[in-house]
Each structure stands twice: as C-alpha cells, then as structure tokens.
Amino acid sequence: MEGVDRRNFLKLAGMLGGSVTVGALTPTIGLLKLSTPETLTFRAVAGLPAPPLPAYASYVLEGNVNLGAQSGVITRMVLAGAPEAMSDIALPGLSQTIRVKEVLPGSGILRIRGEVADRSQIGAGESPTVEIVVDRSRGIVRAPFLGSTLNLKLQS
Amino acid sequence: MADHLDSPGLMPPGGDASIDITDIYAFLKPGDATKSILILNVNPLTLASGYNTSAIYEIKVDTDSDALADVAFKVRFTSVPGGGQTAEVRLATGSEAKGRDFIGQILFSGAVVSFGSSPTITTNGDFKFFAGRRSDPFFFDLLGFLNGFQFTGSDFFADKNVFGMALEVPNSALGPNANIGVWARTLLPQPDGSMLQIDRMGRPAINTVFMHGKEKRMFNQAEPVQDVARFTDEIVAVLTAFGYSTSQAAGIAGILLPDILTFDSSSSAGFLNGRKLADDVIDIELNLVTNGAVTTDMVGPHSDYLSDFPYLGTPH
Numbered sequence: 001m002e003g004v005d006r007r008n009f010l011k012l013a014g015m016l017g018g019s020v021t022v023g024a025l026t027p028t029i030g031l032l033k034l035s036t037p038e039t040l041t042f043r044a045v046a047g048l049p050a051p052p053l054p055a056y057a058s059y060v061l062e063g064n065v066n067l068g069a070q071s072g073v074i075t076r077m078v079l080a081g082a083p084e085a086m087s088d089i090a091l092p093g094l095s096q097t098i099r100v101k102e103v104l105p106g107s108g109i110l111r112i113r114g115e116v117a118d119r120s121q122i123g124a125g126e127s128p129t130v131e132i133v134v135d136r137s138r139g140i141v142r143a144p145f146l147g148s149t150l151n152l153k154l155q156s
Numbered sequence: 157m158a159d160h161l162d163s164p165g166l167m168p169p170g171g172d173a174s175i176d177i178t179d180i181y182a183f184l185k186p187g188d189a190t191k192s193i194l195i196l197n198v199n200p201l202t203l204a205s206g207y208n209t210s211a212i213y214e215i216k217v218d219t220d221s222d223a224l225a226d227v228a229f230k231v232r233f234t235s236v237p238g239g240g241q242t243a244e245v246r247l248a249t250g251s252e253a254k255g256r257d258f259i260g261q262i263l264f265s266g267a268v269v270s271f272g273s274s275p276t277i278t279t280n281g282d283f284k285f286f287a288g289r290r291s292d293p294f295f296f297d298l299l300g301f302l303n304g305f306q307f308t309g310s311d312f313f314a315d316k317n318v319f320g321m322a323l324e325v326p327n328s329a330l331g332p333n334a335n336i337g338v339w340a341r342t343l344l345p346q347p348d349g350s351m352l353q354i355d356r357m358g359r360p361a362i363n364t365v366f367m368h369g370k371e372k373r374m375f376n377q378a379e380p381v382q383d384v385a386r387f388t389d390e391i392v393a394v395l396t397a398f399g400y401s402t403s404q405a406a407g408i409a410g411i412l413l414p415d416i417l418t419f420d421s422s423s424s425a426g427f428l429n430g431r432k433l434a435d436d437v438i439d440i441e442l443n444l445v446t447n448g449a450v451t452t453d454m455v456g457p458h459s460d461y462l463s464d465f466p467y468l469g470t471p472h
Binding site for chain 1: 303
C-alpha cells in the first residue's frame with residue numbers, strides 16, 4: 001500500500017490539480033480545503049432518497065484528514081431535510097465517527113480507508129471498515145450508505 | 157414518513173418540533189358504533205420536551221364536502237408552575253371552526269398532560285380527552301426509503317415516541333352526516349397578532365412525498381380548499397416520474413387532493429376510510445405512487461397499541 005508522507009504530499013497535491021502554499025496561508029485544492037499543508041478538510045452532501053422522489057434527508061460527510069500521518073476523523077450522519085434546506089437534527093442511529101487508517105492517492109482521487117470508531121454504532125450486516133473516495137475532478141465523494149454506494153457533492 | 161419532519165429544514169418557525177404534526181387518525185370506536193376516535197400526534201422523535209404553550213392545535217372536520225371546516229376541536233396548553241402542562245379543549249362550529257382564534261365551547265379545561273407511562277384521561281359526558289407522551293404508532297422502514305426503496309423490514313419508528321392528543325367524541329358531534337373529512341393543523345401567533353398556520357395534515361405522506369423544497373412550506377400553510385388549484389401539478393410531476401401517464405396522474409391527484417382524510421363514521425373499515433393505528437398506509441401509498449413497482453416496505457403494525465382509550469401505546 002502506498003502511504004502519503006510529507007515528501008509525497010506535494011506530489012499528491014499536484015496530482016489533484018491545485019497548488020499548495022506552505023506557510024500561514026490556508027491553501028486549497030479545488031473544493032478541498034487544506035487547513036495546514038498536510039491536513040485535508042472536506043464536507044460532502046447527498047440528498048436522500050435519490051430523485052425522482054424529493055429528498056427528505058441529507059447524507060453528510062465531514063472529514064479532517066492528516067495526509068502525512070494518514071490519520072484523522074470522518075463523521076457521517078443523516079440530517080433531516082433536503083440538502084437545500086438541511087436541519088441540524090441528526091436522525092438517531094445513523095451517525096458514525098470513522099477513524100482514518102490509510103490514505104491512498106490515485107489518479108485525481110484520494111482513497112481514504114478507515115474504521116468505525118464505535119462498533120456499537122454499526123448496523124446489522126454493516127462492515128466496520130469504510131472506504132471513502134474523494135474525487136476532486138468530479139467534485140464528488142463516493143461513500144457507502146446502508147450497503148449502497150452514494151455520490152455526495154463536495155461543498156466548499 | 158407520514159408527516160414527520162415535513163417542513164423544509166425540518167423545523168417550523170421558532171424552531172419548535174412540538175408543532176410538527178406526525179400523524180392523524182380517525183376511526184370508529186371499537187365496540188361502540190356511536191362514537192369516533194380522533195388522534196393528532198406531534199413532536200417527531202420527541203425532539204421537544206412538551207407542547208408549545210403559544211400554539212393552537214386543531215383537528216378540523218368538514219361535514220359537507222366543501223373542504224372547509226364546519227367543526228373544529230381546538231387545543232391549547234398551559235405550563236403548570238413547578239413543571240408539567242395542562243390542556244384546554246374547545247369545540248368550535250360554523251365560522252368559529254374555520255377561523256384561527258381559540259374560541260368555541262369549552263370541552264375540557266385543566267386536563268393534565270401525561271409525561272409518564274400511565275395515561276391520564278379526562279372525561280366530560282360523552283367526550284374523553286388525553287394528551288401526553290406516547291409510543292409513536294407509525295411504522296415504516298425509513299432507512300430503506302432513504303436508501304432508494306431497498307427495504308429490509310427494519311422499522312425505524314419501533315422505539316420512537318411522540319406527543320399525542322386523543323379525543324373520543326360522539327358521532328353526533330361530527331355533523332349531521334356520517335361521511336366527513338378530517339385534517340389537523342398547528343398555528344403559532346405572529347408579532348402582528350395573527351395566527352400563522354405552521355403545519356397541516358390530512359392523508360399520510362402527501363406533503364413528505366409529493367412536495368419539494370419551498371413547496372413543503374407553501375403546502376403546510378395552505379388551506380385544503382386551495383389544494384387542487386395550487387398543488388395538482390406537483391403530484392402529477394411525481395407520479396409521471398414513476399411511469400403514470402399524465403391523465404392517469406391527474407386522476408390520482410384528483411383523489412389525493414384536497415389533503416383531507418375522508419371518514420365514514422358509520423363504517424369500521426380502515427384506510428382509505430379514515431385511518432386506524434394499525435393501517436398499513438405506507439404499503440398502500442407505495443403501491444400507488446410507484447405504480448405497483450413497490451408494494452411493501454416489509455414492516456407491519458406495532459404490537460403496543462392499547463385496546464382502550466387513548467389507544468396509543470406506552471412510551472418507550
């Protein structure tokens with residue numbers, strides 16, 4: 001498996017098509033915010049269920065990933081309300097914290113693997129291991145949801 | 157969802173889920189054909205700790221099929237010093253039933269709200285009233301719905317609570333005809349002194365399924381008499397997306413609107429005749445909306461309904 005250390009990070013940043021400034025500025029790679037040179041923060045949202053039904057809820061991923069250390073936390077939750085009118089009320093039993101274990105750069109993407117931090121939050125038949133793909137070129141994040149894979153729209 | 161969390165952004169103005177209607181029910185009293193049971197549930201997931209003491213909760217009855225209320229049961233709550241709440245219930249008829257003021261004959265005053273597991277029931281002649289925290293009677297595989305109709309038979313609401321208002325009323329109080337229409341609404345006072353309609357519901361899942369974005373708020377604030385003119389297009393759009401022809405969809409929209417729960421109080425049949433707690437309204441509506449492509453969410457009624465008033469199960 002390929003990790004991302006400090007040296008490889010700049011390669012990764014270049015691969016994602018953005019520029020990185022090392023220093024006090026907050027650099028960005030497209031929609032991905034780098035709060036420090038090696039820390040990636042993102043938020044991605046998808047409406048639930050998918051069209052043609054009107055979205056009733058929003059599937060939200062928020063990540064804070066240290067690319068160099070290959071660590072960090074991604075939270076996922078389902079909030080009542082469609083993405084354009086989202087509430088702050090999380091539907092019970094659907095929120096999870098994922099601890100990042102590995103970050104794999106690919107062609108224009110980041111493949112982030114992690115584990116659900118609290119095993120008691122894992123639903124029946126659900127894997128504790130989670131793979132989330134950040135696809136900057138398409139502005140989406142692919143993530144599992146109840147056995148399906150959903151495309152979430154990256155938000156700035 | 158029947159009507160749970162149906163406003164855009166979930167929360168009504170003021171951010172109070174206690175005026176968010178989850179369901180309404182109307183059915184003949186089991187064992188007594190002279191009385192009916194009307195139930196209005198609010199506060200999905202019991203996000204709020206009690207009823208809104210500024211609000212008016214109404215169950216409206218149309219007795220002559222003009223989509224206007226001829227009878228209304230209006231409920232208002234008061235906080236009790238030291239904790240707790242009590243309810244006042246009024247029976248309004250005629251123009252008072254159509255209006256937004258808290259007026260009408262007082263049926264109950266100082267009725268104690270039940271926050272614990274034992275329901276406190278207040279009786280006045282042929283009328284009974286209950287208000288308090290109860291098990292949510294609604295059943296639905298919500299997660300399967302959110303996952304694009306991939307139902308697994310998991311009942312999201314099996315362990316959830318709501319706040320209910322139940323009325324046992326003589327059928328004679330529901331107008332001269334057995335065939336009536338029932339809906340519910342919640343109202344909140346505005347700075348100018350007017351009462352704004354925050355939520356309303358007749359049949360289950362009309363707003364949640366067919367209305368998009370801002371339309372949800374428009375729908376909640378509209379009167380049933382406006383429904384056909386204002387919301388037919390929205391229902392037709394959803395139905396045609398599921399394969400109905402435009403004319404078929406318009407025909408179904410004509411049945412679904414106005415959003416009023418039709419109820420023949422001389423019949424013990426369930427949904428579409430009124431609605432009983434155990435009626436599997438979601439299966440019926442899934443079948444209808446998807447043009448037969450999806451016939452069930454594989455979830456059945458709860459087992460905690462009471463056999464007697466207030467019929468709503470003990471809270472979890």
